[in-house]
Amino acid sequence: MTDMTAAETLPTTGGSAAHRATGTTPIVELASIGAGLRHRLLAKCEFMNPAGSVKDRIGHHIVRRAEEAGLLVPGRSTLVEATAGNTGVGLAAAAAGRYRLVTTMSSKMGPEKEAMMRAWGAEVIRCPYDVPPDSPRSFINTARRLAEGTPDSYYVDQFNNPWNAEAHELTTGPELVRQTGGAIAAFVSGAGTGGTFTGVGRALRAAVPGAQLVLADPVGSILASRARGGHARPGPYLVEGIGGDFVPGLLDLSLVDHAINVEDRDSVRMCLRLQREEGLWVGGSSGCAVAAAVRYAGTLTGPPATIVVMLPDGGSRYTSTIYDPLWRAEHGITEVDAEADAQAAV
């Protein structure tokens, strides 16, 4: 339940309507998922941003900051970015009618976000997934090269751009504090660039010093291991948008109090539970974060407390993957369908 109006937190003049409609997303209790827990789970509904994900926040914020810094000239500049798709859509919404946008995306990502970027007029270049981060063919190195070869281009570089984390430190974090009255025992989120984790983490360290910052990370990503001081090797995984085979410059691992690895099947299973039990249709990174939040809640001693978890994007971006039973069968994730059949038979 949101306890404020957009007008209280967002500028009413300047910026596009989309920018003004971004943020101040609802926070809702996951009453069914949390039913067996001693602690309360609250979910931040970032899929309710106008272009559909948490990345609307950084799209608008980075474009505004870059304009203020004289790095973008309307009608002339080209934005170039490497993305799992959501940042591309968020940037497209922020750039609409003013800038050309070229994005690179790894072949692992489903087709929906590519279609959305194209629908906004962006040019999308697919790059191989199964190459190491230092390969010239990686989606990040391809974007960097494209930016270097494009006149009047601005390489957004979300993995290192401090305006990414700043957007969350200035908006997402303070919203969570206001919406909970500061009663946050723990914050649970995945990290792709680390912008959300680092930005919200900084805001919470300042406003709610006792809040535990919990990193939810897919098995196969190295981030949780690095946060624990380990040296796990990267492996493939299915969840899109979080985790990785390198530590982004923006991810401040010193903020991580707990790091929890989640198997793909548990992230997918939680997505289906959120859909069936809570009526929330979300992406795999949300399923991962909620699965981690449930596990963390089981270990948290002390009086009943509130655990806040991020839901970065919506399920419509995953109709051909997580929400397609054939895709699930292809990846051996069939127990969710057996569970649904059993439920329907009751």
Ligand code: PMP
């Ligand atoms: N979930 C999804 C679906 C994403 O696309 C992203 C961004 N790649 C994230 C979570 C993580 O956000 P951040 O980049 O702020 O760590």
